[in-house]
Amino acid sequence: MTINWQLLMPELIIILTFILVAIFDLFNSIQKTVAAWLTIVGCAIALYVSIDMLQVGMEGTEFSNMIQVDKYSLFFNVIFLVSTILVVLISMNYLGRTDRRQGEYYLLILLATLGMMLMASGNELIVVFLGLELMSLSLYVLAGYFQRSMASSEAGMKYLLLGAFASGFFLYGIALIYGGAGTTSIPKIASAITVNATSPLLLSGMFLLVVGFGFKVALVPFHQWAPDVYEGAPTSIAAFISAGPKAAGFAAFLRIFLEALQNIQSEWIVVVTILAALTMTVGNLVAIAQRNIKRMLAYSSIAHAGYVLVGLAAANKDGISSAMFYLLIYCIMNIGAFGAVILARTEDGESLMISDYAGLGFKKPLLALFMTLMLLSLAGFPPTAGFVGKFYIFRSAVESGQIWLVIIGAINTAISAFYYLRVVVAMYMREPEEELDFHPYPSLLIVALTLAAIGVVLIGILPSYFLSPAQISTFL
Amino acid sequence: MALQYYLILSALLFTIGVIGVLIRRNAIIIFMCIELMLNAANLAFVAIGRELGDASGQIFVFFVMTVAAAEVAIGLAIIVSVFRHRETINIDEINTMKG
Amino acid sequence: MLTDYLPILLLLVFAIGFAAVNLALTHLIGPKKSTQAKLSVYESGVQPVGDTRQRISIRFGLIAMLFIIFDIEVVFLYPWAIVFKKFTENSGYFILIEMLVFIGILFLGYIYAWKKGGLSWD
Numbered sequence: 001m002t003i004n005w006q007l008l009m010p011e012l013i014i015i016l017t018f019i020l021v022a023i024f025d026l027f028n029s030i031q032k033t034v035a036a037w038l039t040i041v042g043c044a045i046a047l048y049v050s051i052d053m054l055q056v057g058m059e060g061t062e063f064s065n066m067i068q069v070d071k072y073s074l075f076f077n078v079i080f081l082v083s084t085i086l087v088v089l090i091s092m093n094y095l096g097r098t099d100r101r102q103g104e105y106y107l108l109i110l111l112a113t114l115g116m117m118l119m120a121s122g123n124e125l126i127v128v129f130l131g132l133e134l135m136s137l138s139l140y141v142l143a144g145y146f147q148r149s150m151a152s153s154e155a156g157m158k159y160l161l162l163g164a165f166a167s168g169f170f171l172y173g174i175a176l177i178y179g180g181a182g183t184t185s186i187p188k189i190a191s192a193i194t195v196n197a198t199s200p201l202l203l204s205g206m207f208l209l210v211v212g213f214g215f216k217v218a219l220v221p222f223h224q225w226a227p228d229v230y231e232g233a234p235t236s237i238a239a240f241i242s243a244g245p246k247a248a249g250f251a252a253f254l255r256i257f258l259e260a261l262q263n264i265q266s267e268w269i270v271v272v273t274i275l276a277a278l279t280m281t282v283g284n285l286v287a288i289a290q291r292n293i294k295r296m297l298a299y300s301s302i303a304h305a306g307y308v309l310v311g312l313a314a315a316n317k318d319g320i321s322s323a324m325f326y327l328l329i330y331c332i333m334n335i336g337a338f339g340a341v342i343l344a345r346t347e348d349g350e351s352l353m354i355s356d357y358a359g360l361g362f363k364k365p366l367l368a369l370f371m372t373l374m375l376l377s378l379a380g381f382p383p384t385a386g387f388v389g390k391f392y393i394f395r396s397a398v399e400s401g402q403i404w405l406v407i408i409g410a411i412n413t414a415i416s417a418f419y420y421l422r423v424v425v426a427m428y429m430r431e432p433e434e435e436l437d438f439h440p441y442p443s444l445l446i447v448a449l450t451l452a453a454i455g456v457v458l459i460g461i462l463p464s465y466f467l468s469p470a471q472i473s474t475f476l
Numbered sequence: 477m478a479l480q481y482y483l484i485l486s487a488l489l490f491t492i493g494v495i496g497v498l499i500r501r502n503a504i505i506i507f508m509c510i511e512l513m514l515n516a517a518n519l520a521f522v523a524i525g526r527e528l529g530d531a532s533g534q535i536f537v538f539f540v541m542t543v544a545a546a547e548v549a550i551g552l553a554i555i556v557s558v559f560r561h562r563e564t565i566n567i568d569e570i571n572t573m574k575g
Numbered sequence: 576m577l578t579d580y581l582p583i584l585l586l587l588v589f590a591i592g593f594a595a596v597n598l599a600l601t602h603l604i605g606p607k608k609s610t611q612a613k614l615s616v617y618e619s620g621v622q623p624v625g626d627t628r629q630r631i632s633i634r635f636g637l638i639a640m641l642f643i644i645f646d647i648e649v650v651f652l653y654p655w656a657i658v659f660k661k662f663t664e665n666s667g668y669f670i671l672i673e674m675l676v677f678i679g680i681l682f683l684g685y686i687y688a689w690k691k692g693g694l695s696w697d
Contacts, residue, residue: 022683026690126536133543137550144554153558154570160554161506161567164547165497168513171540172490175520179483182528184536201483232572538650545647549640556633 017042025103093442155232170212176205239338279306336452482523
């Protein structure tokens with residue numbers, strides 16, 4: 001029995017970091033910020049190794065074909081690790097030095113990251129399920145991390161009940177596909193099902209999987225948990241939940257539907273198209289009505305899931321690569337937007353109402369600058385990364401003939417500009433209603449936001465440099 | 477062939493679980509209904525695995541059981557922490573966030 | 576066909592009848608003298624302490640959760656033990672190292688729970 005450990009290097013590094021952080025966390029004499037720095041260093045090494053493996057083009061399967069390491073999974077590793085590093089950076093000042101339980105926080109973030117990596121590299125539905133659960137269970141606890149806060153506990157419980165409900169659908173879907181195809185290995189399912197040989201078990205299993213994924217990546221009509229969880233959870237965790245786990249959900253969604261179930265594409269493509277159109281439209285329309293910026297970002301992230309789903313509905317090679325590219329951009333800009341929300345902290349907590357941001361453009365120029373950049377990118381204005389991301393997604397859909405979906409997407413982009421720009425207008429053109437006493441800028445948060453801003457601008461200006469790795473990394 | 481009876485039973489259990497989650501209001505009972513859904517899937521796994529003569533169906537059940545146990549531990553902890561704030565676990569009364 | 580079940584029916588009637596008659600007879604002709612000791616709760620001869628409906632500390636819940644987590648891992652040990660011998664004949668002791676790693680990680684979790692105060696009562 002030989003195992004090619006090199007293939008599993010990123011995962012092993014995360015596990016080693018986890019064990020190290022756990023051991024350090026046992027000693028009260030060691031400062032808790034050590035845990036955060038260890039997490040960052042571990043993730044950075046794993047990120048370096050992943051990029052290196054991506055460039056070398058290392059591929060292979062391991063553990064009796066349970067794990068499939070290929071460029072696709074490595075590209076997603078890069079997305080997860082970048083978002084984890086950014087989230088840890090924005091968390092350090094947010095939690096403060098006094099929080100004695102910080103060790104758990106970083107341990108759970110590491111476990112969730114490991115779960116995401118397993119989801120992207122799972123070659124067997126049950127590995128995908130285990131990765132999904134490892135990620136979700138860590139996130140339930142993280143959402144309820146502020147035990148003293150009613151809203152945080154409530155967010156944890158809502159996330160738990162709806163997430164576990166979704167896991168039930170997902171698992172039953174796997175069971176039925178196992179019955180219909182006789183295997184749970186993704187490549188074997190693909191060869192077991194042909195266009196003519198569809199059993200009712202397989203079809204119902206497929207729809208249950210759509211429901212399960214729909215909950216996990218917050219597609220309309222399975223999105224109701226998202227705004228409450230984002231609002232109640234600690235803001236750094238809201239940033240985390242909105243970024244990596246969504247990308248991981250899509251990683252598995254794309255791989256299962258376009259590799260295992262590609263032969264029955266005609267059965268699911270209509271459902272996915274309708275879900276994409278609904279998700280974009282409802283997400284953007286409801287976001288307009290929001291007064292709380294975290295809820296607004298929650299609905300905006302629902303709408304963005306709709307844009308990514310357009311890539312799946314396109315169901316071609318370009319669709320996958322543009323969805324991967326978009327997820328990378330989305331993670332960076334969304335964490336940046338939540339980071340800017342953390343930056344706008346006052347003495348009595350966070351200022352979360354959009355009206356609180358009035359007049360910040362001149363009082364807090366740096367904060368307003370970061371916020372404006374992230375919101376413009378989320379709205380998809382050139383020359384930011386959000387624009388190129390949307391451009392490639394819609395182009396892939398045009399290529400596969402989904403013209404109507406692209407038209408709906410374009411209308412939605414226009415609608416979304418309205419509520420993103422409303423915050424920008426409030427910051428630069430409105431007088432503040434009351435004087436809020438803002439905290440001074442925390443240094444690490446500025447570092448994280450600068451990194452995110454560089455990412456957003458760089459990808460916006462040099463898209464091909466980041467798109468071409470995605471294009472060669474698809475599994476089709 | 478007895479597979480269909482097991483699948484019908486598991487589908488019934490799953491449906492009972494889903495309906496329970498949708499109509500019950502006590503967080504603990506909702507949680508029990510979710511466990512029922514997972515166990516319905518377990519039953520389907522074992523039945524299908526036996527029909528196919530494939531051991532992996534049973535192996536999956538081991539993993540699902542472990543996951544379910546972890547989910548219960550975390551779930552009960554979160555429900556207890558909510559109870560400490562509100563003295564209730566009726567999910568209709570736990571709604572401080574709206575919009 | 577149904578006559579085959581007649582002995583069972585007879586047995587049932589006899590058993591129920593015997594019990595019912597005895598109970599009714601003692602109830603009718605037995606003397607009734609209730610005392611303090613006779614009316615008290617029977618707890619295997621030990622003096623009863625407190626009420627039956629006691630509230631149980633939530634800390635038992637924590638211990639129970641830890642127990643579930645560590646207990647359920649045994650499901651992986653059992654199939655491992657069954658294939659162990661066959662496996663070592665072909666591929667050496669790799670399988671043993673694998674299980675040691677698994678138990679090691681569990682042990683780390685146990686130490687973590689212990690050090691974090693998960694096992695202490697207050």
